[in-house]
Amino acid sequence: MATHPLDSLSADEIRRTSTILGSEKNIDNGWRYASIMLAEPAKALVKAWREGDPIPRRSLSVLWQKATNDVYEAVVDLVAGAVESWTHRPGVCPNFTLDEYHEIDHALRSHPQVVAALQARGITDLDLVLFDTWTYGEAVMPPQWQDRRLGWVDIWLRGAHGGNPYAHPVSGLKVVVDMNTEEVLEIEDHHDLGLPEVAGDYIPEMIGTEVRTDLKPLHINQPEGVSFTIDGTLLRWQNWTMRLGFNWREGPVIYQVSFDDHGVERDIAYRMSFAEMIVPYRDSGFDHYRRTAYDIGEWGLGYMTTSLELGCDCLGEIRYLDAVLPDSKGQPWEIKNAICLHEEDNAVLWKHVDEQSGAEVRRMRRMVVSVHATVANYEYLVYWRFYQDGNIECEVRATGIMVTSPLPEGETSPTGTMVDRRTYAPYHQHFLVARLDLDIDGENNSVVESDSFAPPISASNPMGLDLNVRSTVIASEAESGRDYNWNTQRGWKVTNPGKLNAHGNPVAYKLVPSASFPHMMDESSPVFLRNPVVGHQLWVTRHDETELWPAGEYPTQSGAGGGIVDWVADDAPLVDTDVVLWHVFGIHHITRVEDWPVMPADTVAWWLKPFGFFDRNPSLDAPRSAKSASCGSPAAAGDCCSSDAHGH
Numbered sequence: 122m123a124t125h126p127l128d129s130l131s132a133d134e135i136r137r138t139s140t141i142l143g144s145e146k147n148i149d150n151g152w153r154y155a156s157i158m159l160a161e162p163a164k165a166l167v168k169a170w171r172e173g174d175p176i177p178r179r180s181l182s183v184l185w186q187k188a189t190n191d192v193y194e195a196v197v198d199l200v201a202g203a204v205e206s207w208t209h210r211p212g213v214c215p216n217f218t219l220d221e222y223h224e225i226d227h228a229l230r231s232h233p234q235v236v237a238a239l240q241a242r243g244i245t246d247l248d249l250v251l252f253d254t255w256t257y258g259e260a261v262m263p264p265q266w267q268d269r270r271l272g273w274v275d276i277w278l279r280g281a282h283g284g285n286p287y288a289h290p291v292s293g294l295k296v297v298v299d300m301n302t303e304e305v306l307e308i309e310d311h312h313d314l315g316l317p318e319v320a321g322d323y324i325p326e327m328i329g330t331e332v333r334t335d336l337k338p339l340h341i342n343q344p345e346g347v348s349f350t351i352d353g354t355l356l357r358w359q360n361w362t363m364r365l366g367f368n369w370r371e372g373p374v375i376y377q378v379s380f381d382d383h384g385v386e387r388d389i390a391y392r393m394s395f396a397e398m399i400v401p402y403r404d405s406g407f408d409h410y411r412r413t414a415y416d417i418g419e420w421g422l423g424y425m426t427t428s429l430e431l432g433c434d435c436l437g438e439i440r441y442l443d444a445v446l447p448d449s450k451g452q453p454w455e456i457k458n459a460i461c462l463h464e465e466d467n468a469v470l471w472k473h474v475d476e477q478s479g480a481e482v483r484r485m486r487r488m489v490v491s492v493h494a495t496v497a498n499y500e501y502l503v504y505w506r507f508y509q510d511g512n513i514e515c516e517v518r519a520t521g522i523m524v525t526s527p528l529p530e531g532e533t534s535p536t537g538t539m540v541d542r543r544t545y546a547p548y549h550q551h552f553l554v555a556r557l558d559l560d561i562d563g564e565n566n567s568v569v570e571s572d573s574f575a576p577p578i579s580a581s582n583p584m585g586l587d588l589n590v591r592s593t594v595i596a597s598e599a600e601s602g603r604d605y606n607w608n609t610q611r612g613w614k615v616t617n618p619g620k621l622n623a624h625g626n627p628v629a630y631k632l633v634p635s636a637s638f639p640h641m642m643d644e645s646s647p648v649f650l651r652n653p654v655v656g657h658q659l660w661v662t663r664h665d666e667t668e669l670w671p672a673g674e675y676p677t678q679s680g681a682g683g684g685i686v687d688w689v690a691d692d693a694p695l696v697d698t699d700v701v702l703w704h705v706f707g708i709h710h711i712t713r714v715e716d717w718p719v720m721p722a723d724t725v726a727w728w729l730k731p732f733g734f735f736d737r738n739p740s741l742d743a744p745r746s747a748k749s750a751s752c753g754s755p756a757a758a759g760d761c762c763s764s765d766a767h768g769h
């Protein structure tokens with residue numbers, strides 16, 4: 122039973138949705154569900170909702186008829202038990218589903234022509250073969266099949282049973298399939314560069330690596346329990362309160378984030394999530410030219426989320442939340458331990474050592490909300506972290522196995538790094554788009570770009586020492602595509618012009634972008650035209666319930682345009698209004714040999730930091746460490762530090 126309008130759909134609600142649609146719309150086995158998720162009530166309704174009020178419950182389904190490829194969106198009122206809307210969406214292609222992925226694998230395994238093509242290359246043990254279905258962008262779809270639900274299938278070969286499934290690319294061989302009929306439309310046999318003898322395995326037992334035995338156990342215990350509470354989906358920790366959701370597309374969604382500022386509950390964000398991920402491979406070769414994965418819109422970060430294991434994925438006193446998602450028949454399935462909640466020690470929060478008062482030091486603790494997603498060869502580890510000083514950090518780690526390709530003996534590639542014998546890993550980029558619906562002390566916010574600069578030497582600045590900050594209001598959507606500027610250490614503040622802090626300045630949170638990179642694409646190229654959102658590192662839009670997917674609502678098989686560029690076209694004013702930030706960040710992956718055969722996690726992060734939101738350091742209430750009776754004593758300070766009267 123839902124206890125709040127933002128609670129994600131339960132297994133019962135997913136089942137009820139497909140039951141109602143089944144009877145009202147005759148949905149049978151000729152149909153598939155791409156998704157069923159909570160149809161979120163409008164923000165104003167959620168904010169006005171009080172405990173005890175009726176809870177609106179609606180689901181949003183996307184489903185299609187396999188025989189005709191016709192796509193429908195259905196809103197089901199779960200309280201009334203009736204279909205509320207049923208909308209035909211011509212010309213769009215819904216996300217691919219896990220069920221289809223497995224069915225295509227099954228079909229190709231026994232397809233005579235596919236088996237023969239593999240045999241021609243000396244591949245006879247089908248148990249070693251992995252069929253990896255990808256979706257297309259419209260620009261690279263074969264023209265005769267533009268109206269189909271079309272998959273192209275990469276083929277990989279393990280070196281041994283149980284070995285790395287992505288060890289050996291079967292290069293030059295792709296299968297084009299109709300996802301609805303499971304029909305093989307074409308076997309593209311472009312070239313055969315053989316199977317170089319690569320060292321592609323990484324499991325110690327398989328490769329005889331001697332694993333070190335001198336790593337001592339590291340235990341993280343909280344004998345008195347954790348400092349946070351989880352009540353349904355409501356998480357409280359120290360001064361923070363937030364609500365957690367989960368859906369097939371975005372994975373975790375963090376709602377209604379607020380901070381208790383000396384008894385006053387102050388809003389910071391209404392909704393934060395990852396809205397899209399775009400991974401173009403920057404290599405025009407036959408093996409790679411179709412690779413532009415939209416892992417969120419095409420496949421779903423939620424669908425790709427994997428169960429976490431205590432002691433392996435997460436260390437310490439962990440609380441897990443399970444996730445419930447629909448399969449392609451509209452039936453619920455569960456991801457056990459999908460979201461990990463725990464506290465972490467993170468060294469020192471603040472400290473000063475003084476001759477008279479001694480050392481005053483606080484340990485930094487952070488509340489972490491994390492998920493892991495396995496998207497075919499890659500894993501993405503997502504960490505939302507909340508700190509005692511009001512900071513929010515969003516970190517993403519990429520690990521897993523890189524896509525590789527063989528080359529003729531003696532050749533190298535200008536678009537990749539040699540990582541093994543006759544084998545290179547193409548350069549690629551992982552763009553992520555975070556959707557940040559911030560509400561800084563309410564909805565009337567403005568966004569200010571902040572640049573540092575050095576004014577010229579003048580009478581008032583004779584030594585040229587001065588450093589100033591210039592603030593530029595992003596006044597309307599048309600001017601909202603903004604780039605990071607290293608030369609000015611640019612950041613973006615979301616301010617509330619109607620709410621001043623004790624020092625007379627509008628309260629604000631600052632987006633500190635430290636994981637940004639330029640797109641480096643020709644702006645006339647299909648890859649850029651299909652996802653112009655990567656053209657800038659920040660976009661700002663006026664809040665609109667319907668604007669959720671910045672690279673298009675249906676990016677699968679999409680062409681040019683859609684999403685953010687359409688939304689900013691009306692140039693809505695952005696001053697003193699409800700704003701949404703879209704932050705583009707990620708990993709510019711110039712592949713390394715050390716990333717092979719399994720990639721050590723590459724880590725990027727950005728921050729939301731209070732900037733005059735509080736009147737001073739909000740973490741003065743952080744307690745001293747329990748065991749640190751000696752930490753604060755002047756004697757202890759005198760022992761270890763000589764008196765130093767100079768400030769630095």
Ligand SMILES: [Cu+2]
Pocket residue numbers: 519549551708710
């Ligand atoms: Cu990468």
